[in-house]
Amino acid sequence: MSAPILNPDTPEIAYRGDALCVEDTTLAHIAASVGTPFYAYSANAIERQYRRFGAAFAGRPARLCYSVKANSNLSVIATLARLGAGADVVSEGEFHRALAAGIPGNRIVFSGIGKTEAELAFAVAHDVYQVNVESREELEALSAVAHRAGRTVAVAIRVNPDVDARTHHKITTGKKENKFGIDLAHAPDVFAEAASLPGIALKGLAVHIGSQLTALGPFEIAFSRVIELFRVLAARGVRLERLDFGGGIGIRYRDETPPTIEEYAGVIRQMTRGLDVELAFEPGRYIVGNAGVLATRVLYMKEGVTRRFVIVDAAMNDLLRPALYDAWHEIVPAHASKSVGQAVTQSVVGPVCETGDAFALDRLLPPFRAGDLMAILSAGAYGAVMSSSYNTRPPAAEVLVRGGEFAVIRERPSYDELLARDRMAPWLAGR
Numbered sequence: 001m002s003a004p005i006l007n008p009d010t011p012e013i014a015y016r017g018d019a020l021c022v023e024d025t026t027l028a029h030i031a032a033s034v035g036t037p038f039y040a041y042s043a044n045a046i047e048r049q050y051r052r053f054g055a056a057f058a059g060r061p062a063r064l065c066y067s068v069k070a071n072s073n074l075s076v077i078a079t080l081a082r083l084g085a086g087a088d089v090v091s092e093g094e095f096h097r098a099l100a101a102g103i104p105g106n107r108i109v110f111s112g113i114g115k116t117e118a119e120l121a122f123a124v125a126h127d128v129y130q131v132n133v134e135s136r137e138e139l140e141a142l143s144a145v146a147h148r149a150g151r152t153v154a155v156a157i158r159v160n161p162d163v164d165a166r167t168h169h170k171i172t173t174g175k176k177e178n179k180f181g182i183d184l185a186h187a188p189d190v191f192a193e194a195a196s197l198p199g200i201a202l203k204g205l206a207v208h209i210g211s212q213l214t215a216l217g218p219f220e221i222a223f224s225r226v227i228e229l230f231r232v233l234a235a236r237g238v239r240l241e242r243l244d245f246g247g248g249i250g251i252r253y254r255d256e257t258p259p260t261i262e263e264y265a266g267v268i269r270q271m272t273r274g275l276d277v278e279l280a281f282e283p284g285r286y287i288v289g290n291a292g293v294l295a296t297r298v299l300y301m302k303e304g305v306t307r308r309f310v311i312v313d314a315a316m317n318d319l320l321r322p323a324l325y326d327a328w329h330e331i332v333p334a335h336a337s338k339s340v341g342q343a344v345t346q347s348v349v350g351p352v353c354e355t356g357d358a359f360a361l362d363r364l365l366p367p368f369r370a371g372d373l374m375a376i377l378s379a380g381a382y383g384a385v386m387s388s389s390y391n392t393r394p395p396a397a398e399v400l401v402r403g404g405e406f407a408v409i410r411e412r413p414s415y416d417e418l419l420a421r422d423r424m425a426p427w428l429a430g431r
């Protein structure tokens with residue numbers, strides 16, 4: 001009997017004999033001590049992806065700012081901070097996380113279309129490396145905040161290059177009808193205004209056209225438009241020193257064939273040849289996506305009229321991607337011997353009272369039985385960060401594995417903790 005090969009991009013998550021392991025630790029071992037459901041991440045996989053991204057740009061000044069929203073657990077950020085990573089944050093909350101994990105403000109890029117005045121003030125007070133500004137109105141607000149603090153803040157203007165990223169419509173961000181960035185035609189005016197505003201140091205251009213891109217074409221179109229604008233501005237005497245190319249490079253969930261990071265870097269090296277600029281990148285999914293699994297246990301097998309349901313103890317409140325984006329995640333048993341025998345068409349669903357609460361519908365899977373442990377793969381990015389306590393379910397715990405060691409890096413909250421911030425209205429209290 002040979003165990004199935006899992007994602008070839010992530011050798012850290014594989015069968016050893018019969019047992020599915022994250023590095024040298026079996027999922028069954030973690031489950032026995034932590035209970036299910038839980039996320040497990042491979043520290044080595046995270047580090048390998050980060051190093052590989054950096055190595056692809058060796059010799060070219062390139063700043064890697066990990067996009068914290070993909071997985072904002074403090075231990076995950078700290079794993080990358082130790083390698084010298086910067087951070088890309090989209091809220092003051094993420095800014096706090098990056099700082100707490102050891103990334104100083106001067107390595108943090110602040111992105112997002114709706115930063116409040118308080119958030120901008122926090123960033124300025126913490127020596128933010130760069131604020132990616134997404135509208136003229138935000139630019140004016142930032143100028144006022146910086147001026148009041150007696151500071152000057154480094155700014156990149158995020159442009160919207162009107163490119164179809166050819167990814168899921170809910171994670172496309174660079175089309176003109178999307179809410180992100182300033183359209184290319186208006187960008188020169190915004191630059192002219194920025195030059196006259198106090199407290200603003202114009203440093204660069206930023207672009208991010210979407211997530212889970214599996215082709216280079218849309219990147220090339222977007223970057224060439226940004227570089228063209230860079231040259232137009234230079235001809236008008238606006239000297240910029242930074243180009244921030246955002247994140248978005250896709251990973252393999254099923255049978256996608258995203259470009260390798262070396263191919264992606266090759267295109268960018270070519271396009272920026274001769275430009276005297278620092279490059280910046282904001283990868284999220286690429287770093288952590290395939291480094292994590294969601295482990296869950298089968299509660300019941302239910303024979304429906306037309307479907308065989310595998311009811312598991314994880315649900316859409318733990319991993320929202322299938323419900324939100326119709327996302328595909330591979331599902332495998334924690335014991336390879338389970339996959340021996342006839343695969344059966346099954347639907348893997350969670351306990352939440354929503355029809356959308358399904359991890360797989362009518363999929364050929366090994367014959368599961370009640371009590372079996374299974375892993376939902378490629379769950380390291382946009383997994384735990386989107387979890388909620390919908391149905392008053394404690395969100396899954398998170399575990400970080402390094403070799404034969406593992407640590408709980410976020411506990412499953414207790415029911416008391418889940419209820420703790422509710423307050424009884426005074427007219428209901430008492431009896």
Ligand SMILES: *Cc1c(COP(=O)(O)O)cnc(C)c1O
Binds near residue numbers: 069090112246
């Ligand atoms: C979400 C986001 C990223 C990261 O995207 P990935 O697809 O996870 O690499 C980078 N930059 C910005 C501005 C983002 O909003």
